Amino acid sequence: MKGFPDLPPIWLAGFCLLAWLMAQAFPLILVTGPMSRLFGGVLVAAGIAMIGWSALWFYRKKTTIEPHHTPKTLIVEGPFRISRNPIYLGMLAILLGIVFAYGALSTVVLPGIFAIILTKRFILPEEALLIEQFGDEARRYLAATRRWL
Secondary structure, three states: OOOOOOOHHHHHHHHHHHHHHHHHHOOOOEOOOHHHHHHHHHHHHHHHHHHHHHHHHHHHHOOOOOOOOOOOOOOOOHHHHOOOOHHHHHHHHHHHHHHHHHOEHHHOOHHHHHHHHHHHHHHHHHHHHHHHHHHHHHHHHHHHOOOOO
16 A cells, blocks of 8 residues: 555544444444443543644644654653653543443454554654654653653
């Protein structure tokens, strides 16, 4: 699929669609109710808020938010004090919220698989690029701040 944009939001959309399909086709055990939908909604909202907060820091620092592009600045403030990857953490929260809202046991593996894909396709190359761009400053940040939480 040469030319297809390899971007995390596209992966997230694909996993959300897959969660819906799996919940419809083979739910295994369905555990839905107002509480699972409420908790799922809270996770989705928290994920969106985390992404928005993180994106604001990219804007403030005038650096690229797109993966595979060279950053101009190492962001260590705001949500980046909590996690090295708050946008990916937000995306994971959104998917986890959707899984909770659907309440289908068949979908519980999806957030774990999504986290592995994000790590291998985006996070590890981004960390290598940060070290290349910012050297010891990046190494100190990577050592002091957790990748996820």
